[in-house]
Amino acid sequence: MSVQPDALWINISPSLLRFDRFLIRHLSHQVSIAQWEYFQNPDEPSSLDIALVLLHDYLKSCQRPIHLIGHSTSGLLGLLYTRQYPERVKSLTLLAVGVNPAINWQAHYYVMYQLLPCTRNMILAKLVQNLFGHQERNCTQNLIKLLEQDLNFSPSPHSLYQQATISPGGVSVPLMVCGSQDDLIVDSMALKGWKAWMKEGDRIWECPHGYHFFHYYYPQLVARQILKFWHLAVCNEDSTHHEEINRIF
Template identity: 55%
Template sequence: MSQEALWISVSPTLKRFHRPLLKYVSRKLTFREWEYEQAEDEPCSLEIPLTLLHDYLKSSADPIHLCGHSTGGIVALLYAYRFPERVKSLTLLGVGVQPLIDWHAHYYTDRQLLPCSQEIVLAQMVRALFGCQNRDRTKGLVSLLKRDLKATPSPHSLFQRGSIEPKTVPSPLMVCGSEDDVIVDPCALAGWNRYLKADDRVWKCSQGNHFFHYYYPQLVGNQIIDFYQNLEPLPVKKNVPRSSNLKSLNCP
């Protein structure tokens, strides 16, 4: 397991936007995906996926590379804080130095401050997450975000916002973001610099908004592969058939 990387997915409605990146890196490295889907009768808590992830990983004696975007990255980060001996490295996409400030936090703040309907606020979130879209695509993405609010574990609600104090990650760390991301802006990425160790790095894509890895999977994938190979040479897979569980999904 020490030569494997694991993508953490806890947003079932948005996981289609991770597929291009996972397809690209899985052709070159042993890159697997761990998924959590919150049931309707479960409490909305990050502790549940953290516990289940630990149950999944604790049977192996070897540490593993963890990687995730947004809430998936937050779960990976919390796991690396809690069980540093089990994490070979940590790659965060779209996670700022104040890790819990994600799109859910922005959404609930806007719902409290703006005299707008949920539909209008979610349409603004679509623009923030994906950039300008036409009317039909915006409508489809609003529907996805509405479902994501119910299906993804989050410490945020209309009544409270969760927070954790930033600190140095014991494992080697790479943080990736986008220059035009308004959810995790360049200042939120630059804030990681005070917590970086010698081999850690912060990398920014020139554009792509919050889902930059969806629009530029090869560019982001090459950065991840380079990060891993600078830690130690990894066996690169050649002529590996596409995994059946990493199918291409089109953006609505």
């Protein structure tokens, strides 16, 4: 029988997974962490609903609650899951997810596409600068290709025809929200907006630099903060459990 991992990294953007791997590697040095990936079939509608069902199918096999973590839209899926099935989640860690959780880089893309008299390639080039900072020409072109793949093959609540909204709000399990001070997609105001929904033990942390993919540029620093949060979440859970036992007896 396989051993259940302590944490689960959610990814529904296969083309962007390479930016997660350094952080996953650092986390795996301290905890057992698994990766859950969703590859959208080209014939499927672009919706998070199918991914949500499949994630639940996986987590039903776990014998105890698990730490969930995800970046951007993958984090949004974790948020939606945790709101629906909090009993299966030990804690939730969101990277680059603002208080209005549906706002991601794709939402910015569709707004820019509608408002600016520019080609798709020009808009994506501008978004590369917003997401990663200034890049050399060859690197910019490679990143444009990755963003195009993400537009075409990852589930998204947004399209040219509609911009989805998801209600702000917290979760009943311990919550950590991470971002970067120079992220132009999820800025400091969007990150600090979570304060209105946080309970005791929840945490907001900002990386000094790194843009939208700060966890790629500073994986060791981000891992240190997440591991600290997970440790405190487990300690608080154990303390609550002991208090419940004492009340029983």
